[in-house]
Amino acid sequence: MDVKTVHGFVGSKLSFSEANGDAGLKKAATMDAEALIGAVSASGLKGRGGAGFPTGMKWKFARAETRTPKYIICNADEGEPGTFKDRLILSDFADLVFAGMAIAGKAVGAEKGILYLRAEYEWLHPHLDEVLARRRKAGLLGPDILGGKNFSFDIEIRMGAGAYVCGEESALIESLEGKRGEARNRMPFPVQAGYLGLPTVVNNVETFAWVPCILEKGPEWFSKMGTQKSPGARLFSISGDCKKPGIYEYPFGVSLRQLLKDAGGENAKAVQVGGASGTCVPASKFDRKLAFEDLATGGSIIVFGPDRDMFAVAENFQQFFEEESCGQCVPCRLGNMRLHEAIVKMREEGLDAKGEMVLRRLAATMQSASKCGLGQSAPNAFLSILDNFAGELPRGKA
Amino acid sequence: MDVPSHLQSEVKQLVSVHGRDRTALLPVLRGLNKSHSYLSEAAMLCVSKELGVPRAEVYGVATFYSFFSVEPRGKYVIRLCRTISCAMNGTYHPVVAALIEELGVAFGETTADGVFTLEQTACIGLCDQAPAMLVNDDVHVKLTKESVRAILGEYRRKAAAGEKVKSA
Numbered sequence: 335m336d337v338k339t340v341h342g343f344v345g346s347k348l349s350f351s352e353a354n355g356d357a358g359l360k361k362a363a364t365m366d367a368e369a370l371i372g373a374v375s376a377s378g379l380k381g382r383g384g385a386g387f388p389t390g391m392k393w394k395f396a397r398a399e400t401r402t403p404k405y406i407i408c409n410a411d412e413g414e415p416g417t418f419k420d421r422l423i424l425s426d427f428a429d430l431v432f433a434g435m436a437i438a439g440k441a442v443g444a445e446k447g448i449l450y451l452r453a454e455y456e457w458l459h460p461h462l463d464e465v466l467a468r469r470r471k472a473g474l475l476g477p478d479i480l481g482g483k484n485f486s487f488d489i490e491i492r493m494g495a496g497a498y499v500c501g502e503e504s505a506l507i508e509s510l511e512g513k514r515g516e517a518r519n520r521m522p523f524p525v526q527a528g529y530l531g532l533p534t535v536v537n538n539v540e541t542f543a544w545v546p547c548i549l550e551k552g553p554e555w556f557s558k559m560g561t562q563k564s565p566g567a568r569l570f571s572i573s574g575d576c577k578k579p580g581i582y583e584y585p586f587g588v589s590l591r592q593l594l595k596d597a598g599g600e601n602a603k604a605v606q607v608g609g610a611s612g613t614c615v616p617a618s619k620f621d622r623k624l625a626f627e628d629l630a631t632g633g634s635i636i637v638f639g640p641d642r643d644m645f646a647v648a649e650n651f652q653q654f655f656e657e658e659s660c661g662q663c664v665p666c667r668l669g670n671m672r673l674h675e676a677i678v679k680m681r682e683e684g685l686d687a688k689g690e691m692v693l694r695r696l697a698a699t700m701q702s703a704s705k706c707g708l709g710q711s712a713p714n715a716f717l718s719i720l721d722n723f724a725g726e727l728p729r730g731k732a
Numbered sequence: 733m734d735v736p737s738h739l740q741s742e743v744k745q746l747v748s749v750h751g752r753d754r755t756a757l758l759p760v761l762r763g764l765n766k767s768h769s770y771l772s773e774a775a776m777l778c779v780s781k782e783l784g785v786p787r788a789e790v791y792g793v794a795t796f797y798s799f800f801s802v803e804p805r806g807k808y809v810i811r812l813c814r815t816i817s818c819a820m821n822g823t824y825h826p827v828v829a830a831l832i833e834e835l836g837v838a839f840g841e842t843t844a845d846g847v848f849t850l851e852q853t854a855c856i857g858l859c860d861q862a863p864a865m866l867v868n869d870d871v872h873v874k875l876t877k878e879s880v881r882a883i884l885g886e887y888r889r890k891a892a893a894g895e896k897v898k899s900a
Contacts, residue, residue: 512757
């Protein structure tokens with residue numbers, strides 16, 4: 335199928351369409367590893383998957399590892415509910431992503447890259463294969479990139495098979511190794527022992543796409559956008575109750591109110607920022623800023639209009655986590671089941687003080703005792719909805 | 733359990749493409765799942781033998797991922813997104829009704845002619861074009877009850893034109 339069937343950019347500015355990724359790659363071919371890491375660090379680029387780890391620092395750690403081969407992995411397992419910006423990047427700007435991966439390879443000393451594409455995006459696979467073939471032919475991928483003797487890098491696409499948890503980097507690596515997508519304990523980190531136990535950099539699709547742009551235009555071009563703690567711009571995926579859902583680019587620090595205005599969702603009563611694992615923000619807080627220091631997000635913005643039943647929203651999210659929990663640790667496996675049941679019940683009967691106390695304890699246990707980010711963040715949506723919209727529950731026993 | 737020889741050669745072929753080690757397990761299972769619409773016991777045993785991965789682990793992987801099935805499914809697997817942006821869209825419930833009515837099956841079931849399996853799925857990254865569904869690997873967006881009927885008709889025609897669908 336034609337990948338352009340689904341496009342989705344509706345904003346006014348898109349840095350990626352103004353960038354020349356191959357110019358960035360050419361520049362990178364002339365630089366040594368230290369200079370590359372220096373440029374990425376100077377730009378202030380942080381991981382666009384949502385966690386916001388400084389990209390330059392991750393590469394530096396991987397560079398320092400002596401064991402080889404090293405791997406560069408692109409996390410294209412975009413599964414957070416409400417997130418679809420990587421879809422656009424992969425369909426329209428795959429060259430930027432592949433250039434970014436090659437540059438990462440040069441920076442950390444890796445010659446092999448893997449793009450882990452979620453099964454739901456199989457329709458993008460033939461297009462990505464074509465782009466890879468074209469780049470190999472043009473000498474932008476493969477041995478001696480751009481004629482450089484010390485610059486070889488190639489990329490393989492590997493498919494996921496339907497599991498939200500594989501967006502978590504260690505679960506993704508397990509999946510690539512042919513296993514169930516069950517998160518690993520952290521320590522060691524993937525940069526120390528990742529794919530096949532070897533040093534591995536895992537970055538988001540969008541993170542890689544920014545890299546050649548930064549090299550082409552210089553770190554200052556990037557860092558002067560955004561805020562001091564959150565340099566640069568990012569893509570947002572806006573959906574739900576708004577007139578113009580789609581993909582938008584904003585510098586960090588933009589207010590939720592601005593997003594709502596542009597997307598035609600001004601009358602919203604709440605916005606879910608960061609997807610199912612994020613936070614529900616009520617209308618009174620719409621002046622909050624989208625940035626790592628305020629509302630951090632992987633780009634998912636879901637708008638809820640004035641008539642939405644917020645506990646129906648909470649139920650939908652909790653069912654999602656119940657289904658997507660990998661099941662290896664108890665707080666997440668059972669916690670999500672119990673929390674889901676409790677939300678169904680409270681929508682019928684209301685929630686008394688004792689019940690609320692039990693659920694808040696359960697939520698705190700899940701947040702602190704779950705093994706990976708899935709379980710740790712699974713109660714967030716429910717808690718923020720309970721904090722802001724408890725008045726919507728039926729008046730029960732109290 | 734005897735593994736039919738055509739299955740053995742199919743697995744060998746997949747292994748020759750994807751490699752004979754543990755990292756090939758997902759790609760090999762994916763290939764089988766695609767050509768048969770599911771992973772049969774015989775297929776999993778054959779993979780276990782070819783890759784030297786314990787059969788319990790093959791089964792563990794086969795049952796972990798939502799795109800793999802260990803039960804027979806239809807030629808076309810319909811996955812309707814049920815995550816919030818799709819589920820709260822105005823045409824979502826009419827779409828659900830149209831699917832159930834047209835196919836005569838509930839979610840999780842396969843039509844008697846073996847053409848369709850109807851499933852629900854978590855977010856498929858098409859939230860701005862809700863409600864959305866996948867039919868095998870194809871994307872269908874901005875669904876309405878009318879468009880769903882037309883889409884199903886297309887696949888029915890394709891199924892009728894192609895090889896006879898094996899009864900599930």
